[in-house]
Amino acid sequence: MKKILFMAICLLTVAGTVSAQRYDRRYPRRVIRRPVPVQERYQRRGDNFYQPRVGIAGGVNFSNTVDAYNSDFSTSTIAGLHLGLTFDIPVAYPLSFAPEILFSQKGYRAETTYGEFKQRTNYIDIPLLAKFRLVPGFNFVVGPQLSFLTSTKNIYDDGFDTIYENDYNNRGDKSYISGVIGVGIDLNRNVELRGRYAIDLDKNRSNSGAIPDYRNQVFQLGLGFKFQ
16 A cells, blocks of 8 residues: 555656646746846947047148128138047937047138238137937037137238238137037047038137138048047
């Protein structure tokens, strides 16, 4: 009797185990996964959006003027340089804050009744830009820019004589506010191709009757080098 009872208990145990295994196969256990923070998701993908970065940028300026009141004072574009520091501070995807400090050469060339006139102005520009990452590797920037005039060089050429006039006393207004828009294309993780357009929102007022009030407009093309 004891042997029969023992064998019955063993058979019931085996049957229960097999039944449980079949149930597990038919109804697999649900695994609850914890939400992964946005920043961690981008880190897993090797994306460095949430990494604050500092860098340098440089390139060429193509500058001109607009809104000159004198219709005879038509201006042409001249080339200059820009160079400085850049910063990229993430806020929330896809927005980051991108201030810069740049040395920037501007100016224009004009044909007047007295000959050719050329003005070269040097500024310290501080763009305070909102940077939107539209897709990985491509961004759009927009925002205001503070510009501080450091020096001016005027060149008069009447075909016979050339007169150079250097001005370091900042004639007229010394600082200006501009509007900036632009795009950036990442060539790799550390190098960016940049294109910008900036225009003064207020007029550069000259104390000279021969030079009308005007606003700078500048097209910039350059490279940015980013470091962590």
